Amino acid sequence: MSSIKDPCIGVCKFADDVCLGCGRTKREVKAWKSLDKDEKRAVVAESALRLLALQATGRRKKK
Known part of the structure; x- marks a missing residue:
């Protein structure tokens, strides 16, 4: 199974x-890695x- 891609869209x-x-909290962003x-x-x-x-409407495109 491939790794989970970082959901950050900048x-x-x-x-x-x-x-x-x-949609992540600051804590989740810092802990992601x-x-x-x-x-x-x-x-x-x-x-x-x-x-x-x-x-919010900033999500990346669906697969």
């Missing part, structure tokens, strides 16, 4: 500690829900 604008580009695959999957799933809650 927007990096934060509202209430959540990036409007990728040290997370294992399962933790990264969880972060990506949670960040997608945060973006929906914020109604």
